[in-house]
Every structure is written in C-alpha cells, then in structure tokens.
Amino acid sequence: MRDFSPNHDWLSINTATIRKQRGAEVPLDRIVDQCAERGIRAISPWRDQVAAVGLDRIARQLKAHGIGLSGYCRGGFYPAPDAAGLKAALDDTRRAIDEAKTLDAPCLVLVVGALPGALAGQAQYKDIGRARAEVHDGIAASLEYAREVGMPLAIEPLHPMQAAERACINTLEQALDICDQLGEGIGVACDVYHVWWDPKLEQQIRRAGKKRLLAYHICDWLVPTRDLVSDRGMMGDGVIDLPLIRGWVEGAGYAGFQEVEIFSELDWWKRDPDEVLSTCKQRLRHC
Amino acid sequence: MRDFSPNHDWLSINTATIRKQRGAEVPLDRIVDQCAERGIRAISPWRDQVAAVGLDRIARQLKAHGIGLSGYCRGGFYPAPDAAGLKAALDDTRRAIDEAKTLDAPCLVLVVGALPGALAGQAQYKDIGRARAEVHDGIAASLEYAREVGMPLAIEPLHPMQAAERACINTLEQALDICDQLGEGIGVACDVYHVWWDPKLEQQIRRAGKKRLLAYHICDWLVPTRDLVSDRGMMGDGVIDLPLIRGWVEGAGYAGFQEVEIFSELDWWKRDPDEVLSTCKQRLRHC
Numbered sequence: 001m002r003d004f005s006p007n008h009d010w011l012s013i014n015t016a017t018i019r020k021q022r023g024a025e026v027p028l029d030r031i032v033d034q035c036a037e038r039g040i041r042a043i044s045p046w047r048d049q050v051a052a053v054g055l056d057r058i059a060r061q062l063k064a065h066g067i068g069l070s071g072y073c074r075g076g077f078y079p080a081p082d083a084a085g086l087k088a089a090l091d092d093t094r095r096a097i098d099e100a101k102t103l104d105a106p107c108l109v110l111v112v113g114a115l116p117g118a119l120a121g122q123a124q125y126k127d128i129g130r131a132r133a134e135v136h137d138g139i140a141a142s143l144e145y146a147r148e149v150g151m152p153l154a155i156e157p158l159h160p161m162q163a164a165e166r167a168c169i170n171t172l173e174q175a176l177d178i179c180d181q182l183g184e185g186i187g188v189a190c191d192v193y194h195v196w197w198d199p200k201l202e203q204q205i206r207r208a209g210k211k212r213l214l215a216y217h218i219c220d221w222l223v224p225t226r227d228l229v230s231d232r233g234m235m236g237d238g239v240i241d242l243p244l245i246r247g248w249v250e251g252a253g254y255a256g257f258q259e260v261e262i263f264s265e266l267d268w269w270k271r272d273p274d275e276v277l278s279t280c281k282q283r284l285r286h287c
Numbered sequence: 288m289r290d291f292s293p294n295h296d297w298l299s300i301n302t303a304t305i306r307k308q309r310g311a312e313v314p315l316d317r318i319v320d321q322c323a324e325r326g327i328r329a330i331s332p333w334r335d336q337v338a339a340v341g342l343d344r345i346a347r348q349l350k351a352h353g354i355g356l357s358g359y360c361r362g363g364f365y366p367a368p369d370a371a372g373l374k375a376a377l378d379d380t381r382r383a384i385d386e387a388k389t390l391d392a393p394c395l396v397l398v399v400g401a402l403p404g405a406l407a408g409q410a411q412y413k414d415i416g417r418a419r420a421e422v423h424d425g426i427a428a429s430l431e432y433a434r435e436v437g438m439p440l441a442i443e444p445l446h447p448m449q450a451a452e453r454a455c456i457n458t459l460e461q462a463l464d465i466c467d468q469l470g471e472g473i474g475v476a477c478d479v480y481h482v483w484w485d486p487k488l489e490q491q492i493r494r495a496g497k498k499r500l501l502a503y504h505i506c507d508w509l510v511p512t513r514d515l516v517s518d519r520g521m522m523g524d525g526v527i528d529l530p531l532i533r534g535w536v537e538g539a540g541y542a543g544f545q546e547v548e549i550f551s552e553l554d555w556w557k558r559d560p561d562e563v564l565s566t567c568k569q570r571l572r573h574c
Contacts, residue, residue, distance in 0.1 A: 115526055118510045126528040132486065161448040163484035164510050164526045174486045197450035199419065199461045223405045223451050228512055239402055239451045241413040 001243075001250050004258075008281045012042035012070035014217065014261035015049055018276050020269035029053045029061055031273075036065040038277050042257050044071040044215075047096060050103070059102050070257035071154060071189060071215045072096070072105035077113035078138030079131040079168070081124040085116065086134060093142045097151045106256075107154040107214040108146070109189045110139065114168040123164065131168045140182055147185045154214040155179065156189035159197075161228050171195070172204035179212055190249065191217035191261060193232055196240045202248050210253025217261045218242060218287055230265035235283040242287040258287060288530075288537050291545075295568045299329035299357035301504065301548035302336055305563055307556035315340045316348055318560075323352040325564050329544050331358040331502075334383060337390070346389050357544035358441060358476060358502045359383070359392035364400035365425030366418040366455070368411040372403065373421060380429045384438045393543075394441040394501040395433070396476045397426065399454045406452040418455045427469055434472045441501040442466065443476035446484075448515050458482070459491035466499055477536065478504035478548060480519055483527045489535050497540025504548045505529060505574055517552035522570040529574040545574060 004010060015031050028049035035043055043062075050058050062068070075093035080086045093110075100108040112135040117124040125131075139153065146153050155175040158167035169175050172195055175188045188208055195201055205213070220238030225231050235242055246258075260280045262268050268276055291297060302318050315336040322330055330349075337345050349355070362380035367373045380397075387395040399422040404411040412418075426440065433440050442462040445454035456462050459482055462475045475495055482488055492500070507525030512518050522529055533545075547567045549555050555563055 115510075118526060121510055123510060123526045126526050127531070128484070128526075128528070159448065160446065160484040161512070161515070164508060168484075170484055170486065197415070197447040197455075197457055199455075199457065221451060223402075223408055223410060225448070225515055228448070228515065239405060239410045239413050239415075241415070244414070 001247055002255070004287065005285045008039070008284050009041060010258050011040060011281060011284050012044055012257035012259040013040055013277070013280065014044040014073070014259050015046060016073070017260055017262045017268065017280070018273050019046070019049060021271070021273045023270050027053055028058060032058070032061050032065065032067065034273050034277065036067060038281070040067070040277070042068045042070045044069060044073055044259050044261070045103070046073045047099065050099065055099055055102055062103065069103055069105040070259045071107050071109045072100040072103060074109045074111045075142060075153070076110040079113045079116050079134040081116045086138065089113070089138060090141050093138070094145050097142070097146050097149060100151050101149055105151070107152040107187070107189070109154050109156050109215065111156055111158065112139065112167045112169050114166055115164050119165040128163065128168050135168060136178060139178060139186070143182055143186055152214055153186045154189040155186065156191060157194055159194040171198055171200070172208065173200055176204060176208055176212060187212035187214040189215035189217060192240050192242065192245055193217070193219050193221060196221060196245065201245070205248045205252050208252060213249060213252060213254040215259060216249055216254055216256065217259045219260060219262045226266060230263045232262045232264050234262060234268065234279055235260070235287050246287060258284060288534055289542070291574065292572045295326070295571050296328060297545050298327060298568060298571050299331055299544035299546040300327055300564070300567065301331040301360070301546050302333060303360070304547055304549045304555065304567070305560050306333070306336060308558070308560045310557050315345060319345070319348050319352065319354065321560050321564065323354060325568070327354070327564070329355045329357045331356060331360055331546050331548070332390070333360045334386065337386065342386055342389055349390065356390055356392040357546045358394050358396045359387040359390060361396045361398045362429060362440070363397040366400045366403050366421040368403045373425065376400070376425060377428050380425070381432050384429070384433050384436060387438050388436055392438070394439040394474070394476070396441050396443050396502065398443055398445065399426065399456050401453055401455040402451050410451065415450065415455050422455060423465060426465060426473070430469055430473055439501055440473045441476040442473065443478060444481055446481040458485055458487070459495065460487055463491060463495055463499060474499035474501040476502035476504060479527050479529065479532055480504070480506050480508060483508060483532065488532070492535045492539050495539060500536060500539060500541040502546060503536055503541055503543065504546045506547060506549045513553060517550045519549045519551050521549060521555065521566055522547070522574050533574060545571060
C-alpha cells in the first residue's frame with residue numbers, strides 16, 4: 001500500500017465537503033482558491049457549483065493553480081415518468097460529459113436516479129425494476145456519446161437507504177454487472193460510505209480491477225447516523241475500516257486519488273474551512 | 288396469490304407495532320387483549336414485552352384467546368469484544384429458544400448483531416468481517432440446541448443502514464449462504480423494509496423457497512425517511528411494491544402470515560391502537 005504519511009499528494013477534495021462553511025454556501029472559485037492555498041492537488045466539483053461561477057472561468061482557474069480533477073459530479077438521474085423526462089435526462093448528462101471534457105476530468109460520476117418523484121416526496125411509480133431498466137438504457141445511451149468524446153463514465157452505487165430517491169444501483173456487483181454488459185469506457189466510483197457494509201465488497205473490488213475502478217471516495221459512517229443524507233463523518237470518526245478497504249482497492253490496481261466527500265449539514269458544514277481541510281490532510285495518513 | 292379481501296386471517300401483528308400507544312408504552316397482556324378483541328389470529332411478541340408480564344401468563348393468555356405466533360423476537364446479537372460476551376449471547380439465545388418453545392412459536396427470529404459497542408455509540412472494533420465470523424459461529428452453536436428442541440431459527444437480514452449497530456447480515460443472499468452452510472432447521476425472516484431495495488431480491492426469494500422462508504414481515508419505506516430506526520411506514524404509504532414482492536414470496540411457496548412490523552416513534556406509536564389495527568386490517572387487502 002502507498003504511504004500517505006509524507007505528504008497529501010493523493011488527497012482530493014470533493015467540493016461538496018466545503019460547499020458550506022460556517023453554515024453558509026461558498027462559491028466554487030473561493031473553494032478552489034482555498035484548496036490551492038493549502039497545496040491540494042485535486043478536487044471533484046459539482047455541476048451546480050461550476051455553473052454558478054461559470055464553466056470557462058473555473059477551467060481557467062484550475063489550470064492557473066495546477067489543480068486537477070479526480071472526477072466530476074455528476075450525470076445520471078435517468079428514470080422519469082415519461083419519454084420527455086427520459087430524453088431530458090439524456091440531454092442533461094450529455095451536457096455534463098461536455099463540461100467534464102472542458103474541465104479535463106478523468107471521469108464523469110453517474111448518480112443514476114431512482115423512482116421518479118421520490119426525491120420530492122411522491123414517487124410516480126413503485127416499480128424499482130422499471131427504474132433499473134430505464135437506468136440501464138440511459139447509461140447505454142450516454143455511453144455512446146461519452147465514448148465518442150473520450151470521457152469515462154463512473155457509476156456510483158449509492159447506499160441502499162438512498163435507493164428510492166437518488167440511485168437504484170446500490171451495490172458494486174450490480175454496477176459491475178452493468179459495466180460488463182456495456183463494455184468499454186465505463187467503470188465505477190467506489191465510495192466507502194455507500195459500500196462499506198457489503199459482504200461482497202472485497203470480492204467485487206477485486207472483480208472491478210484497475211480497469212473499472214475509476215474513483216475512490218472516503219469519509220466515515222457515524223454511529224449513530226442521525227440523518228440519511230447529511231450526516232457523513234470525517235475519516236476516523238466512524239466505523240469504516242478504511243485501511244482495510246484501501247488495501248483491497250490498491251490490491252485491485254487502483255493508484256489514484258483518495259477523494260474526501262463529506263455531506264454534513266449537522267457538523268462539518270458548520271465549521272471553518274481551515275479546520276476541515278487540515279483535518280482531511282491529517283486523517284489521510286490513517287486512511 | 289391468496290386473496291386477502293374477504294378477511295384478515297393471514298394478518299399477524301408484530302407487537303412492536305403497538306408497543307407504544309398515544310406515545311406511551313403498553314404492556315403485552317393489554318396488547319394481546321386488543322388483538323383478540325379485533326379478531327387477529329396471530330402476533331409476534333418481543334422478549335422484553337413477554338418478560339415484563341411473565342412468560343407463563345402470556346402463554347396461557349394466548350392459548351385462552353386462540354392466538355398463535357408468527358414468530359418470536361428475538362435471539363442473536365452474537366458479536367462481542369471477548370469470550371465472556373460471546374458466551375453470554377449464546378446463553379441468552381438459548382433462553383430465547385426455550386421461551387419460543389413455551390409460546391409455541393413457529394420460529395425464533397435472529398437479529399444477529401454487528402460491531403460490539405456500536406449500538407451504544409462506540410464500536411469496540413471496526414472489522415465487520417470479524418463480526419460476521421462471530422455471527423456465523425454463534426448461529427451454528429445456537430442451531431445445535433434449537434434442533435434438539437425443535438425450534439427453527441429465522442435469520443433476519445437487516446437493512447444495510449443498520450449494519451454497524453444491529454445486524455451484519457444485510458442481504459437475503461448472505462443469510463441464505465449461511466443457511467446453506469448450516470443445513471437443516473434454519474431459514475430466513477424476510478422483512479420487506481430491510482430487503483425491498485435489493486436487486487437480487489426476486490432471485491434470492493426463489494432460492495430460499497418454502498423450506499427457508501420462515502416469516503414474512505410487511506410495512507413500508509417512506510420518502511423521505513426521517514430516522515434510521517423509527518420511521519417505518521404503514522403499508523401503502525411508501526414506495527415498496529408490496530403485491531409484487533408477495534407474489535415472489537408466495538411463488539416460492541410461502542403460505543404463512545403477513546406480519547406487520549412498524550417501528551414508528553414519529554407517527555404510528557403516537558396514535559390510538561384502534562386506528563393502527565383497523566388500518567393494518569384494511570391495508571392488508573392491498574399488500
């Protein structure tokens with residue numbers, strides 16, 4: 001395993017982690033500057049954050065700072081109650097692929113969506129099998145364009161507790177089955193928060209291998225977890241055996257960034273970015 | 288599929304569903320009377336509720352009312368930081384088996400436990416693989432005694448969001464792998480709340496078959512879910528396609544009770560038992 005004690009060269013900050021600072025939303029250009037000031041070499045930004053500042057401006061800023069991307073968040077959300085909705089999702093993911101190219105991202109992360117309407121509190125149908133079929137077809141369609149322009153797609157399985165609202169792909173096995181059906185140019189984003197519990201995790205990481213492991217996200221699972229979306233913990237504060245999982249991931253051939261992605265309305269989003277980023281750097285050593 | 292519209296003969300009430308009424312804990316003998324008054328033929332009681340009233344007294348009361356059990360909750364919680372803790376869990380599950388016999392339960396439900404200490408907020412180790420090995424060995428030991436006395440054990444996979452605190456068996460596939468390793472006298476309790484999201488659900492229900500499907504629990508998954516433990520919904524109020532899953536379960540040979548198990552600090556535990564039980568009876572028709 002790589003030794004992360006001498007430096008934080010392999011740390012990437014998913015910009016969700018500090019999108020709020022002391023409780024207030026902060027624009028992405030400011031976040032990029034904050035990362036640059038602290039010698040952070042990579043980030044993974046969100047589309048809405050990029051759009052709010054301007055794609056070209058962010059692209060120039062990243063280049064000026066020499067900051068790369070570990071991924072771009074995100075395409076997907078395919079299922080819809082009708083054909084117009086399905087087409088809108090495809091068009092939107094196509095735009096996300098273009099943006100990822102402009103930002104020179106190594107992959108576009110796909111959060112694939114689930115039961116249409118559920119995120120707003122009212123599912124328009126309950127057949128998760130239908131949602132999964134729509135996701136399969138949506139990814140296949142996006143992949144055609146992604147291959148044309150050379151942008152790898154990374155399916156991110158989300159925790160089963162988010163199966164209704166955000167993603168009906170919920171295990172690495174399920175994601176890899178789709179990758180195997182679709183062939184080249186597609187892999188997975190392995191986020192420990194979503195997959196740590198899976199009894200087949202080691203087996204499926206090995207199956208994924210270097211070819212399919214396009215991104216690796218870290219944080220921690222708190223006990224108790226007080227909210228299904230916004231109570232992720234800092235590495236070391238929860239129950240995930242991070243060195244064990246990294247061992248599996250590196251053993252499978254992954255040698256890229258450790259991307260810290262922490263949504264935390266209840267804790268880290270309330271803090272000072274200095275504290276958040278210095279803690280990420282320190283904790284990386286033990287991940 | 289069976290037709291549940293003419294009556295509620297196949298309704299069972301897990302007594303957790305009305306353990307609190309209008310916000311206050313209610314003793315089990317009162318709950319049994321309430322079920323009897325409404326013509327409910329089966330319940331699944333919890334050990335602490337039984338103990339609070341007295342095992343023999345509950346056994347007599349059930350017999351007098353002609354109420355049967357659809358299961359008994361629960362044995363398990365095997366993992367522990369030391370040998371004394373492991374032995375205590377085995378002894379406790381042995382007592383649960385004896386109680387289940389006294390109550391003439393068709394099975395003892397096993398909630399197998401997870402990272403020791405996590406339920407209290409401080410995991411004593413993070414190696415979920417170790418917990419799983421301890422669970423395997425614990426079940427194997429309990430099964431020896433359970434076979435002697437003729438009490439089937441039903442492993443209940445819990446939702447992955449409860450993998451740290453309550454059960455490190457989180458899918459039907461994982462539970463059935465253990466059943467297959469251990470042989471006769473053991474099966475699964477399939478609770479839709481815990482497994483509805485699983486892309487392998489249909490396949491694993493078919494694999495389980497009549498032999499391994501020892502109990503079937505229903506409720507619903509709400510969007511949004513506001514609490515990881517105590518925000519289960521009434522059938523029909525959430526996103527679970529209950530008729531679809533019942534079709535799979537009956538197709539696999541299950542012909543037993545539909546056991547309603549709703550933990551709901553936020554809603555149903557605040558209501559009147561009349562409303563809860565009449566709603567269960569009505570909703571059963573569409574499950």
